[in-house]
Amino acid sequence: MYRKWKESKGKDREYTDIIRKQVLGTKVDAERDGVKVPTTLAEYCVKTKAPAPDEGSDLFYDYYYEDAEAEAEADSCFGDDEDDSGNEES
Secondary structure (H helix, E strand, C coil): CHHHHHHCCCCCCHHHHHHHHHHHHHHHHHHHHCCCCCCCHHHHCCCCCCCCHHHHCCHHHHHHHHHHHHHHHHHHCCCCCCCCCCCCCC
8 A cells, every 4th residue: 555655656645645634543542541652743853962081981981991900909819929939940
C-alpha cells in the first residue's frame, strides 16, 4: 500500500487516510492513558546542547593516565624486581 502511494507521488489518498485514522485512534488511547504524544517535528526531536570544547577534551587524557597509574600499581605488586638480572640466578 505504501509503495502504491509512493509511486503515485501522493495522489493516491487511501494510504494517507488509513494512517490518519490510525493516528487519531492512538491519540484517543494516549489521552486516556495520560501520555503526551508528539505531533510535530519540533516536539518529536530532542534538542541538546553541544558540550563546551573544554569539557570533553580531557577525557582521553584522564582515561590514559588512569591506565598508566593502574599499570604502575600492578607492577609494584610483584615486589622489587629492579635488581633482577633476568638470568634466573639469585
